[in-house]
Amino acid sequence: MPKTSARLLSLLSLLQARRDWPGALLAQRLDISPRTVRRDVDRLRELGYPVVATKGPDGGYRLDAGAELPPLLFDDEQAVALAVALQVAATTGADLGEAAARALATVRQVMPARLRHRVDTLRITAVEPPATRPEPQVDGAVLVALSAAVQAREVLRFDYASPGDPDVDGTRPPRRAQPHHLVTRGGRWYLVAWDLDREDWRTFRADRITPRVPTGPRFTPRDLPGGDVATFVTGRFRGSDGSGDWPCRGEVILDLPAAAVSRHTRDGVVEELGPDRCRLVLGSWSWSGLAAAVGRFDADFEVVGPAELGDACAHLARRYADAALPGRRRG
Template sequence: MQKTSARLLALLSLLQARRDWPGALLAERLDVSPRTVRRDVDRLRELGYPIVAVKGPDGGYRLDAGTRLPPLLFDDEQAVALAIALQIAATTGAGIEEAAARALNTVRQVMPARLRGRIDALQVTVVERPETRAVPRVDGGVLMALGAAVRAREVLRFDYASPPGADERGAQAPPRRVQPHHLVTWGGRWYLVAWDLDREDWRTFRADRITPRTPTGPRFTPRELPGGEVAAFVAGRFRGSGGSDWPCRGEVILDLPAAAVSRYARDGVVEELGPDRCRLVLGSWSWAGLAATIGRFDADIEVVGPAELKRAFAHLARRYAAAAGEGA
């Protein structure tokens, strides 16, 4: 027969594996008597595990949710996954970096040596792009409130701060009323995807600008998201369209190797035409923006089309020429 401590861990592992366990089946699995199972259940309760008795012909037990966090039991793979997740928590922008570091240290201290070696071998270094270093952190309480409203399918009311530099004169804007559908991350920021009840349209809101109001509103039946897939929808919104493609797409030939262009083409299509020549098909939210993006490659450009892209290059050429003249 197993020692008491080992048997308790085995019992806890079984209770975590399924919702309800008949007492007789637990006794059979542990190779003990039903009376021993009852005593072990009482010991786990003393440790803080909320185990409730299940009524029925055979009786049984269930590991329920409690009011405090008791000691947890993880298998090897769960422990490694948890430690890895805590290491990369700094990339979420959720303002939980310090808490994640403390949690990782706690988990590591109780890991057996064989698992600590696996975790120590994986050291994650977060390298932020220059344009995302100043990304505002989101209060964890705000994320919890948004996530709870999404899960409960309850109308959410919140104040929405204006972006820095915006004209904030006049009366304070009324709170927004939305049906929250998804909480997502994009480019290091958190966003709420929701149906705006007052504007009767889909909107994406920066989570760091949201101040939730309480209480939440009534429950709602979720609408179907355009395209049906949240990742494609959000990508389309940030490209400047409601669909999954850029509103402006053009084709050019660059006097650069395809390998040099493809590293910076994002979701563009690069086709090799020769050792130092390639075709690039790229999209953007505007024709001027597309022309400026292509101009960053610092190479001779041949515009294949469309005409809107050619006009955008001409417009930028005049603007840059004027700027050079003013600086002369």
């Protein structure tokens, strides 16, 4: 049987991992008797951890939230994960940079010296790609309000600042939507919701949302197109019908080594056909966009299919040829 101190740490780690633990299961996981579990739970309570007994056929324990924060328990992996998450919080599009720095400093104070040293040696510089204008930041209170409506399954009433169509006098009626998921993508936050007025799925930018109170009635969640939120959001940004795939997908033979093409292809499929030839299957939001994407490899290629890709290549060829003629530039 492990020593009492090590056993208490193991018990506390298990209680933090899930909401409810049957007593018998805790005893099995710790390889101790149910009586020893009860004694160890009493010791945790004496140390300030609000462990409550749960009723039911199994009988068990739960670590509740308390009025005061007792000493926190982090293993090495959790400490590293926490340090990474808090240091990159400023790049997520949420206005949490200063709060994240203060949180890291607070948590660091209650860590053992060994973990504190490990966190101190982990310094991250998140480099964002250059942008023509700063990305909008989302107020943390807005994210909390949106997430609360998602979890409560309550209709959300909100004002939405559409670009180019401002509500100057503030008299426009609020939007109404059934919020399903709060997601982050590319440094921006989005609310995936069923728009009650337009009777369709929408992705709303969170930085343009101003929630209204109170929220509306509860609702029964609908099934997202595509089956899951990742597939749905990916499909929307690709311009597809929600399947997650590109609306246009074609195949070409490139006069380039497969290794050279793979380095510059994120979600395409590259197959080696020889030392200097490969097959490339690629997707895009339009046939012209797909033709242009293939052209950026600056190599001869053959269109395998479909016919729409060949037509798009011919269309771009005529356009580029016209653009190269003297005197064809428009003033």
